[in-house]
Every structure is written in C-alpha cells, then in structure tokens.
Amino acid sequence: MTTKTFKTPAIHCHHCAMTIKAELSDLVGVESVLVNVEEKTTEVTFDQPATESDVRSLLDEIGYPAEA
Numbered sequence: 001m002t003t004k005t006f007k008t009p010a011i012h013c014h015h016c017a018m019t020i021k022a023e024l025s026d027l028v029g030v031e032s033v034l035v036n037v038e039e040k041t042t043e044v045t046f047d048q049p050a051t052e053s054d055v056r057s058l059l060d061e062i063g064y065p066a067e068a
C-alpha cells in the first residue's frame, strides 16, 4: 500500500474535489482519496493493480495534472 500526496494546482473549489474523488475512486486499487482544496493537494492511497503513473494519467485526463 502506498500513500502519496500530489500537488494539483488546478483545484479551485469543492466541486473539483468531488470530481477528483469520484474519478480516482473508480480506479481499481485506489483505497482512499483525500483532497485538500486550500492546499490544492490530492492524497491518494493505492495498491496493485493501481500505480502512481495510473493515478497521474487519470489526473491529467480529468484536467487536474499533478506537479512534480
């Protein structure tokens, strides 16, 4: 199990947080998603078959690309 916090600067409101949570939760292997609107971060806990690169790809796809 891996927990990683991604900087997702495109987040601007709670609607963004809901979208990210809904989309990432659909990824098989994602255990939990915590979005901090003020900090513009997304903390994701995941395990196989999900990988960090899957999480990043999905964030790109939905318009919230992760920095660094």
Ligand SMILES: [Cu+2]
Pocket: 011, 012, 013, 014, 015, 016, 017
């Ligand atoms: Cu928003």
